[in-house]
Amino acid sequence: MIEHFVETPNLPENKVIxxxxxxxxxRLVTELKKYGIDTMTFGQLESISGSEAHHADMSxxxxxxxxxxxxxxxxxxxxxxxxxxxxxxxxTDSPITAARPSLxxxxxxxxxLANTRLADKSLLEVLRQTGHTIIxxxxxxTKCSCAVVSENAVMTSDDGIYKICLENKIDALKIxxxxxxxxxxxYGFIGGCCGYISQNVLxxxxxxxxxPDYKNxxxxxxxxxxxxxxxxxxxxxxxxxILPVMECGSF
Numbered sequence: 001m002i003e004h005f006v007e008t009p010n011l012p013e014n015k016v017i018x019x020x021x022x023x024x025x026x027r028l029v030t031e032l033k034k035y036g037i038d039t040m041t042f043g044q045l046e047s048i049s050g051s052e053a054h055h056a057d058m059s060x061x062x063x064x065x066x067x068x069x070x071x072x073x074x075x076x077x078x079x080x081x082x083x084x085x086x087x088x089x090x091x092t093d094s095p096i097t098a099a100r101p102s103l104x105x106x107x108x109x110x111x112x113l114a115n116t117r118l119a120d121k122s123l124l125e126v127l128r129q130t131g132h133t134i135i136x137x138x139x140x141x142t143k144c145s146c147a148v149v150s151e152n153a154v155m156t157s158d159d160g161i162y163k164i165c166l167e168n169k170i171d172a173l174k175i176x177x178x179x180x181x182x183x184x185x186x187y188g189f190i191g192g193c194c195g196y197i198s199q200n201v202l203x204x205x206x207x208x209x210x211x212p213d214y215k216n217x218x219x220x221x222x223x224x225x226x227x228x229x230x231x232x233x234x235x236x237x238x239x240x241x242i243l244p245v246m247e248c249g250s251f
Contacts, residue, residue, distance in 0.1 A: 055240020188238020
């Protein structure tokens, strides 16, 4: 078996062997390990007081291959672990805060949904230089609000993002707000409770069948040859996403 870096952010082509994920829900980490997945957990961001301080989509943005942007104030432990795994790290210009979630952007193939006023300028510049089209959205927590399904398909409960997707010929499934837990908030978001663990399996942090739009979600995923997987038998919880960064391959 050969280990590869996931080339297209969020979208592995084989079985995932390593993810960046919050350690906030230990049972979820345990379940991922049962699937043979190495879990790169990390400390909370001290510049954020809410539960989103534990979220992967707040602290990190994998832009493909070896390259990962991360908060300048991420822990030295996770920085060392990523470097040891062979990743090239790019730090944000300034610490991430709840009011400035500068890495919380959604990369869809060569398109990027982002609040360009809040997103890290160095990150956006690198993406532009590598041929990505930046599409502005007023939602600062763009990645959290979008579950990436393919290079041109997302699921979201955000009205603004849904409208922008339609305007830019991105296939989008609009789901109801709520039904996803997040400590300290009325509810969390769909992008924050899932992530691919293989080319055709989108794993969820809880029981996706409990969501009132489950039938539509399942049908939408089927359009992209994807199966939903419930990792836990409890309500969905916004953990800041499951970010696939390494996968297996063969000659």
